[in-house]
Amino acid sequence: MIRARGRRPLVAAACLLVALAVTACAGGSGPGVARAGQALAPTAAGFPDGPITIIAPANPGGGWDQTARQIQQVWTEAGILGVPVEVVNRGGAGGAIGLAELVTTHRDDARTLMVFGQVMLGALRTNDSPVSVGETVPIARLLNEYQMVTVPADSDYGTLGELMDDFRRDPAAMAWAGGSAGGIDHILAGLLAQAAGADPRLVNYIAYAGGGEAAAAVMGGHVAAGISGFGEWKAYVESGRMRPLAVSAPERIEGDATPTLQESGFDVVVSNWRGLTAPPGTDEETRDWLIRAAEQMRMSPQWREILRANDWEDSFLPGAAFEDFLREETATVDATLRAIGLIQ
Secondary structure (H helix, E strand, O other), X not given: OEEEXXXXXXOOOOOOOOOOOOOOOOOXXXXXXXOOOOOOOOOOOOOOOOXXXXXXXXXXXXXXXXXXXXXXXXXHHOXXXXXXXXXXXXXXXXXXXXXXXXXXXXXXXXXXXXXEEHHHHHHHHHOOOOOOHHHOEEEEEEEEEEEEEEEEOOOXXXXXXXXXXXXXXXXXXXXXXEOOOOXXXXXXXXXXXXXXXXXXXXXXXXXXXXXXXXXXXXXXXXXXXXXXXXXXXXXXXXXXXXXXXXXXXXXXXXXXXXXXXXXXXXXXXXXXXXXXXXXXOOOHHHHHHXXXXXXXXXXXXXXXXXXXXXXXEEEEEEHHXXXXXXXXXXXXXXXXXXXXXXXX
16 A cells, blocks of 8 residues: 655555455365375466576565565475475566566476565556566466664764755755655655755666665665565564665554654554465466465465564455556556656
């Protein structure tokens, strides 16, 4: 969800997250259904007949990489797939490089999947990518995460209000680090500028290929502030290597003292989601099998612990419902990017 009104009336940004859909978990003991500790039975066509590869379309250390490796961990530890699972990083161009590989090199071969999310929708639009998420076969939306605004540990800024006061005086002089251009981090920087009464087109936003690189820029003092997922940068904050100023949640995150953007005087709420998709040419039988694999992961104690440890929310939405959500989300992201001046 995105909402921005700020300290003076602004055009309201549209929602980026529809109401969570809760699906019933598969039961019974029919074909393709796994009991706890058992691998899913292969499809009638024999899928999967080899290892599964998950593309993380960013460099190591960011949210896509983190999510891909957590999926790998659960599918492996819980024995859900019955085949090995590996992760490969294909960073660059806001995920377009990884997406292009999925839709070309791996067309018709669902043994290669890709983690993606809201970040990619905006980045592809901003970069005029020749490939689109609409060419893929969505499997499931998995989780939801709020964003965090941070500064270097030795920064003079103790509150978001102090940071934004300086930003108002000279927006172009303040560098912000985050993920892909046009992604959720960039959108949040633009919405904060808008809420502060500044021109969002003047935000000096430096896009990095992964959350790890953006974190290094913040911790090294190369930028004034940074934006990323709360779970992505939580370890850096807890180790004292960066200072959190605010989170984009409607309320403080349980167990954490960081104030919200709204508490800080900026009426902005932003949430990010991540999911899993398959290449073009994935048939319905294979897609259904992959959805069941995602459902089995979701029900596992390992995945529940990962959600808890990373402060991620379960936003599971499978198959056709996820596909419908993506169509609406793509249109909403486009409208939001136009509202804050990132595209014409």
